[in-house]
Amino acid sequence: MQELNEKIEKFGTVLPGNVLKVDAFLNHQVDPELMLHIGQEFAKRFAGEGITKIWTVESSGIAPAVMTGLAMKVPVIFARKHKSLTLNKDMYVADVYSYTKKTTNRISISKKYVSPDDKILMVDDFLANGQAVEGMLEIADQAGVKVAGAGIVIEKSFQPGGKELRDRGFRVESLARIKSLANNQIEFDKD
Ligand code: 5GP
Secondary structure, eight states: OHHHHHHHHHHOEEETTTEEEOTTTTSSSOOHHHHHHHHHHHHHHTTTSOOOEEEEETTTTHHHHHHHHHHHTOOEEEEEEESOOOOOTTEEEEEEEETTTTEEEEEEEEGGGOOTTOEEEEEEEEESSSHHHHHHHHHHHHHTOEEEEEEEEEEETTSSHHHHHHHTTOOEEEEEEEEEOGGGOOEEOOO
């Protein structure tokens, strides 16, 4: 997505540990117009899939997820993140290791907002090692809902998450793919 690549080129900075900082437009200050276009693009790519809900994880996934829900006219659920959470019969839970924070969070979704007829689209800001998507997939499995795939704003294709998911036949649509962040240079995958 050209508009997104241009934003990354203009505002993205590289932090140690292969972390791309995009807090000028995605996960601190948010560019609403760009988010709207991202939501419209996911809606276009997943049109006709019968999606009933968007799932994401708080907090950085919420902006693109809400715009996707708006474009698809379906509700959005963001899994809550907790340092620790005792198991609760009213919640589905999974543990997710955070690549950027080097901690494990328990994510949860209330059973109240999940129906067995749901078909989910997962949306997230980044795909790196795939832990966040795997956590949501674990919850989808517990809930017995169908999953259409994942819409990712920025995939770091030099990390294994995207390949592992696609190799299992899981559909992943990324709007920007970063091939390398070596030497503080942002290099895009052009395919
Ligand atoms: P994964 O679970 O695929 O390893 O990583 C995805 C999650 O980690 C995303 O939800 C995102 O919040 C965070 N993340 C991973 N890599 C980056 C990065 O390079 N920059 C930022 N800002 N967040 C990242």
